[in-house]
Amino acid sequence: MATSPNVNIRNLDGSPGSKYISGAGPHVPPTGRSFMAIQFLAATVVEALVGNLENATSMKTASDNISHAAGSTILVTGTSITLDANGRAIMYFK
Numbered sequence: 712m713a714t715s716p717n718v719n720i721r722n723l724d725g726s727p728g729s730k731y732i733s734g735a736g737p738h739v740p741p742t743g744r745s746f747m748a749i750q751f752l753a754a755t756v757v758e759a760l761v762g763n764l765e766n767a768t769s770m771k772t773a774s775d776n777i778s779h780a781a782g783s784t785i786l787v788t789g790t791s792i793t794l795d796a797n798g799r800a801i802m803y804f805k
Contacts (some may be wrong), residue, residue: 729803736793737761740804746792747805750784755798762789 732738737759740746745762756778760767764787779785788805 727804729801731800732792732794732802733799734794735796735798737791738793738802739791740802745788745790745805746802747788748784748786748803749792750801750803751779751781752799752801753781753797754778755800756795757792757798758795759791759793760787760789761791762787764789 727741727744730738730740735758749757756776757767764785792800792802794800
């Protein structure tokens, strides 16, 4: 069996788990929760993010247009994220 080079986030605080998200959103955590990290499973552009990441809108500007590589993770507390149409990720709840 092949092993994955990706690093997974562990919910060390006993939080309620995670959710697979794909395609355009917005994607939100369960009612009363927020997310604490997003781990990308495919090259993904974040179209919009509601959370504590300063200048989050710059990730989608024409000059920046950042594509997060498969396996990369952003640590950010948030309540909504919109991926590009081909985006795939795991949202880790807080």
